[in-house]
Amino acid sequence: MGKPLFRGFYKGLSLLLYLLSLPFLLFLITKPKYRRSIPARFFLFKNPRIKECDVWIHACSLGEVKSLEPLMRELRGERVLLSVITATGLDEAKRLYPWARVTFLPFEPFLGFWAPRCKSLVVVEAELWFSLFESAKKKGAKTMLLNARISDRSYPRYLRFRFFYERLFEWVDELFAQREEDRERLLALGAKEVSVKGNLKLLSTPVPKQLLPKPPKPLIVAASTHEGEEEMILEAVASLSYPFYLAIVPRHPERFDSVWKLLERWSARENRSIIRRSQQSQWWSAEVTLVDSMGELIDLYAIAEGVILGGAFVPVGGHNPLEPAYFGCKILSGIHIHNQFALFENIEGYYLMEPRELLEYLERLPALPRSFVKGEMGPKPLLDAILHYKKECEIDGKSL
CATH class of the missing domain: 3.40.50.2000 (Glycogen Phosphorylase B;)
Known part of the structure; x- marks a missing residue:
């Protein structure tokens, strides 16, 4: 299947799945867990399009949002959009990064017109949405997959859909894998530029919000x-x-x-x-x-x-x-x-x-x-990739 034909087939399939799932989505809205996320993601309720940003970061849920802290500290001077999937991820992102624009990521049929024009798209771990990468790339972004991993258990399933991932990775400029084993698996699925940078979570040193009283028993x-x-x-x-x-x-x-x-x-x-x-x-x-x-x-x-x-x-x-x-x-x-x-x-x-x-x-x-x-990593290689546009401006002699 050629590239244009695949894109048309995929977008048509996404739209069909969306339409077929509408009754189920309307039912899920009644559940407290989905009361905010489904209207925002699948109906764009209180989720308007953002025209432009410097860095667009997408992280699924609370754990990934927390792991971004060291990077987000370094990105504070940039215009950052942070999109998430879950309500707990949204709440944590707003608490940790009040200076950033935080929102739910719309479902794929909406991304073509909702996606902002940005300089870098950074997707964390396994959020492999085809339209997410394609939409950002078409609007001029450098696209990156950060903290990429493929577990032993999920690898056979990925291989069965290798034809899909080959086409998805055509829209990803750079991948940062957690381990050498992850790098090899990503290359086998059709990825091109893959380097091993360790786990993003090694950048974070957790700090208690409050000192709790030490219990008298273990x-x-x-x-x-x-x-x-x-x-x-x-x-x-x-x-x-x-x-x-x-x-x-x-x-x-x-x-x-x-x-x-x-x-x-x-x-x-x-x-x-x-x-x-x-x-x-x-x-x-x-x-x-x-x-x-x-x-x-x-x-x-x-x-x-x-x-x-x-x-x-x-x-x-x-x-x-x-x-x-x-x-x-x-x-x-x-x-x-x-x-x-x-x-x-x-x-x-x-x-x-x-x-x-x-x-x-x-x-x-x-x-x-x-x-x-026992292990640690530094944020500089990741920051250099995300803020590539600053280096390019310096090379071109432009004012930042």
Whole structure:
């Protein structure tokens, strides 16, 4: 299929999928999780076109938005547009970067006319939207994929659609991969200019928002947990031989209520005390705290003895281990870390296990060595690529 024919087919297919999904989208708007994002992304409600910017950065959700902090500090003097997919990502972006223009990314059929004229487009990780790169490139931007990775698990699926990625990468000028293995996979999919720059998250040093009181007993943080993991963790801690505090921080806010109901049943059965953070301002007044508030995970890492890192005891792919490692927490994780291999490679002192082994490791927790981050990278190569237009102006002798 030729390039013009492919573009026409892809755009037609995107529009058809959009039209067919309208009834489902209208239903999803009733869900709190999607109440803001769907109207903005699929109906452009309160999402007007921005005509021009210097740097357009696109990041999917909260984790990617947070990882941008070191780069965004350096870009503060530029006109930056930051687009996101999720409502939690939007809220975090507005909190961290109030000086930038922050908005939801429209669905692909709208991008042809919505995309602003910019000098650089920077897309973070696996947000491989064909129309995003094509629209920016056609309007004169240098296009980059930052922090690119392809996990062992997803690579076979990428290969099945190699014909699509070959055409997508024709619109990407430069790719920065996390590892050499990612670089090789991207080249196999048709990418051209790929270099290994490490993981963007290694640029960030997490800083607590507030200093929480140190608990009188060891604190275990169950971080970014998913369905099925809270029950497994509660079953394990119920048999611990030493006193402890447990803070459970579900990954998705829409699960707060269901996790609280689980805690109520567990508390009645095990005769253990529980509290809900949103209803109790004082920390450590119960053995188990449901942290049903946003933005407190880093504060908890700073005083934790150990962290049970969620998303890996069920086949989600794991979550960022760098943040707890910066604070020397002892990291316990499941084996399903296929989305986080590159980050775990930069850490010493973590422990992977099956769910049935969790209690054994928790019993040994006080004696386990603390984790630490062993790798680092600097932002200059990435900044040089993003701010290429300044260097070009200097070469041309133009005034900035």
